[in-house]
Amino acid sequence: KNEVEQSPQNLTAQEGEFITINCSYSVGISALHWLQQHPGGGIVSLFMLSSGKKKHGRLIATINIQEKHSSLHITASHPRDSAVYICAVDTGNQFYFGTGTSLTVIP
Amino acid sequence: DAGVIQSPRHEVTEMGQEVTLRCKPISGHDYLFWYRQTMMRGLELLIYFNNNVPIDDSGMPEDRFSAKMPNASFSTLKIQPSEPRDSAVYFCASSLSSSGNTIYFGEGSWLTVV
Numbered sequence: 001k002n003e004v005e006q007s008p009q010n011l012t013a014q015e016g017e018f019i020t021i022n023c024s025y026s027v028g029i030s031a032l033h034w035l036q037q038h039p040g041g042g043i044v045s046l047f048m049l050s051s052g053k054k055k056h057g058r059l060i061a062t063i064n065i066q067e068k069h070s071s072l073h074i075t076a077s078h079p080r081d082s083a084v085y086i087c088a089v090d091t092g093n094q095f096y097f098g099t100g101t102s103l104t105v106i107p
Numbered sequence: 108d109a110g111v112i113q114s115p116r117h118e119v120t121e122m123g124q125e126v127t128l129r130c131k132p133i134s135g136h137d138y139l140f141w142y143r144q145t146m147m148r149g150l151e152l153l154i155y156f157n158n159n160v161p162i163d164d165s166g167m168p169e170d171r172f173s174a175k176m177p178n179a180s181f182s183t184l185k186i187q188p189s190e191p192r193d194s195a196v197y198f199c200a201s202s203l204s205s206s207g208n209t210i211y212f213g214e215g216s217w218l219t220v221v
Binding site for chain 1: 140149150151152162163165196198200208209210211212214215217
C-alpha cells in the first residue's frame with residue numbers, strides 16, 4: 001500500500017476550466033508539499049502546508065489533517081499549467097511521494 | 108540567489124564506471140536532500156543531511172551508492188560501480204528545515220548508464 005495516493009493519474013482539461021487534484025495519505029505528517037514538474041524535468045515547490053489553505057495566484061492548496069487529505073486547485077487553467085503535479089508528505093523524519101498527476105491543458 | 112546548483116546536467120557513462128554527481132545548496136540552508144526519479148518508481152528520497160551530517164540514508168539503494176557533505180556548500184552523490192538500472196534523474200534540494208519550510212530543487216542531473 002502506498003502511503004500517498006493521488007488522483008487522478010492523468011487529467012486533460014480545456015483552457016479556462018477549474019481543475020482539482022487530490023492527495024490522500026495514511027501516515028502522520030508534519031507538512032505536505034505540492035510540487036510541479038514541467039516537461040523539461042525541473043521541479044518547483046508550489047506549496048508547503050501543515051493546516052488550512054494557501055493561495056498563490058491561480059493556485060489554491062487545502063489540507064484537512066483529520067481526513068488526511070489535500071487538494072490542489074487551479075482556477076482558469078492555462079496551457080502553461082501543463083505539468084506533472086506531485087504530492088509529498090513529510091513525517092518529520094521521512095518523505096513519501098505520490099506518483100504524480102499528469103495535467104494537460106488544451107487551448 | 109542562484110538556487111540549488113547541480114552538475115553535471117547530463118552524463119552518459121559505461122556500466123562499471125564511477126559516477127559523481129555534485130550539488131551546491133542555497134546558501135544558509137541547513138538541510139540537503141538527494142532524490143532519484145525514474146519512470147518505474149517515481150520520485151524517491153535517497154538521503155538527507157542536516158548541518159552536513161547524514162540523518163537518514165534508508166533510501167540509498169545499495170552499497171554502490173554513497174553521499175557526502177564535506178561542508179555546508181557542497182555535497183556529492185557517488186555511484187561505484189554504475190549499472191544500467193541506475194539510469195535516472197537525480198535531484199538535489201535544500202531547505203531551511205526538514206519540515207515546515209519550502210524545499211528548493213536543483214534542475215537535476217540526467218544520468219544514463221549504458
